Amino acid sequence: MKSSPWHDVRLVFLKEMKSALRFRAAWAAMLMFALTTLACVSLAVQGGALSPRLLAALYWTVLFFASMAGIDRVFEAEDSSGTLLALRVYGSADAVLFGKLLYTFSLLLALAIPLTLAFLLLMDVTVAEPLLLLLLVLLGCFGLAAAGTLVAALGLGASVRGSLAPILLMPLMLPIFLPAIFVTAGAFGGEAASLSFLLGMGLYDAVLTVGASVLFPYLWYAD
Amino acid sequence: MGKITFQDVGQSFQGRSIFSHRNDVVEGGCITAVCGANGSGKSTFLRLAAHLLLPTEGHVSVREAGEELRREALFRRLSLVTPEMRLYPRLSARENLDFFLGLRGVRLTDEDYEALLARVGLRGSELRDTWAGAYSTGMCQRLKLACLFASGAAFWLLDEPGANLDAEGSAMVLREARRAAERGCVVLLATNDPREEAAADEVISMA
Numbered sequence: 001m002k003s004s005p006w007h008d009v010r011l012v013f014l015k016e017m018k019s020a021l022r023f024r025a026a027w028a029a030m031l032m033f034a035l036t037t038l039a040c041v042s043l044a045v046q047g048g049a050l051s052p053r054l055l056a057a058l059y060w061t062v063l064f065f066a067s068m069a070g071i072d073r074v075f076e077a078e079d080s081s082g083t084l085l086a087l088r089v090y091g092s093a094d095a096v097l098f099g100k101l102l103y104t105f106s107l108l109l110a111l112a113i114p115l116t117l118a119f120l121l122l123m124d125v126t127v128a129e130p131l132l133l134l135l136l137v138l139l140g141c142f143g144l145a146a147a148g149t150l151v152a153a154l155g156l157g158a159s160v161r162g163s164l165a166p167i168l169l170m171p172l173m174l175p176i177f178l179p180a181i182f183v184t185a186g187a188f189g190g191e192a193a194s195l196s197f198l199l200g201m202g203l204y205d206a207v208l209t210v211g212a213s214v215l216f217p218y219l220w221y222a223d
Numbered sequence: 224m225g226k227i228t229f230q231d232v233g234q235s236f237q238g239r240s241i242f243s244h245r246n247d248v249v250e251g252g253c254i255t256a257v258c259g260a261n262g263s264g265k266s267t268f269l270r271l272a273a274h275l276l277l278p279t280e281g282h283v284s285v286r287e288a289g290e291e292l293r294r295e296a297l298f299r300r301l302s303l304v305t306p307e308m309r310l311y312p313r314l315s316a317r318e319n320l321d322f323f324l325g326l327r328g329v330r331l332t333d334e335d336y337e338a339l340l341a342r343v344g345l346r347g348s349e350l351r352d353t354w355a356g357a358y359s360t361g362m363c364q365r366l367k368l369a370c371l372f373a374s375g376a377a378f379w380l381l382d383e384p385g386a387n388l389d390a391e392g393s394a395m396v397l398r399e400a401r402r403a404a405e406r407g408c409v410v411l412l413a414t415n416d417p418r419e420e421a422a423a424d425e426v427i428s429m430a
Binding site: 003018021081083085088089092095 | 274275293302306310322325370
């Protein structure tokens with residue numbers, strides 16, 4: 001019997017969601033990581049007038065640190081709990097990759113939305129272009145999710161997984177963060193950045209996704 | 224019918240040779256047992272057959288109706304039960320089965336689910352609200368077997384299938400393996416249990 005690709009992706013996504021919702025410690029760790037970073041930044045710059053570009057850089061730094069608590073662990077968790085073998089036998093490469101990518105994207109969005117609101121409130125930021133900011137958060141979170149899932153997949157079977165992630169994540173994430181910071185500064189009322197940055201982010205997200213889908217079957221199947 | 228062929232296969236880990244120059248054929252329609260002492264490479268043999276591991280030397284081919292199966296096409300046709308294979312600890316029995324079988328395109332009705340659990344000696348009503356993490360090793364083994372039975376796989380790879388099972392459970396495994404072999408499935412089991420070895424039609428010795 002053969003099921004549709006979307007059905008399989010949905011199964012993996014729902015399984016991830018269900019398992020994560022039943023293990024609240026993982027969510028709490030990410031949230032605490034985010035709150036700690038945000039509290040440090042807001043207390044350090046209390047009362048100071050910051051330029052939109054500096055605010056934008058701080059915003060993406062906070063989001064980056066918060067996401068680092070979980071985005072590259074989707075396969076490590078399977079490996080450490082011993083479920084990777086069963087998933088390998090029953091799940092196709094595409095279903096696993098896209099199911100986990102979708103889950104990571106949802107997790108980041110669930111983290112980014114309250115974090116953004118808290119950032120705007122604590123840092124007293126007025127958003128000149130809320131729709132632009134929303135689009136940036138969506139594109140940025142998707143890029144982070146794609147890069148994180150790809151790096152997590154690359155770590156499959158690697159004994160130096162812990163050190164591999166930060167090394168690989170930096171070059172993959174810079175093309176997401178730099179344009180995101182420039183355009184976010186515009187959304188925070190600074191000098192409007194060229195919308196080609198936004199297009200570039202979208203293209204980069206697409207390249208990451210296609211790259212991951214091409215590479216992942218080679219990691220998933222031994223032959 | 225399926226067929227797994229080992230051609231001049233050797234396997235070593237970190238320079239330690241587990242076995243070399245193996246030429247074995249595992250055919251469908253019968254039960255084949257892989258026997259040998261601890262460390263002789265029985266589980267490695269199964270992992271090579273499943274293409275979960277690439278041999279250091281030689282080639283392992285899995286064929287069905289004359290066509291070599293690889294990657295997704297192979298995994299859709301095989302199922303595996305090994306001691307190191309784990310179920311999702313925060314999902315119930317039903318959720319685990321729905322997930323793994325759903326990935327094979329198998330959808331269980333409530334009646335199918337109850338019948339499947341009864342087939343492996345479990346009671347669905349007792350497991351309804353319990354996560355798999357709370358099951359005993361024997362119950363987990365039965366659930367993994369349930370997954371295998373319902374998966375529609377043509378290649379059954381069983382590593383110590385009777386481990387952690389009581390006498391009735393071990394008998395159930397051999398009964399189901401025989402039925403699968405009669406349907407033409409490839410049934411390959413790695414074992415140290417003399418009863419499982421005796422139930423096999425063919426024996427591959429790893430000594």
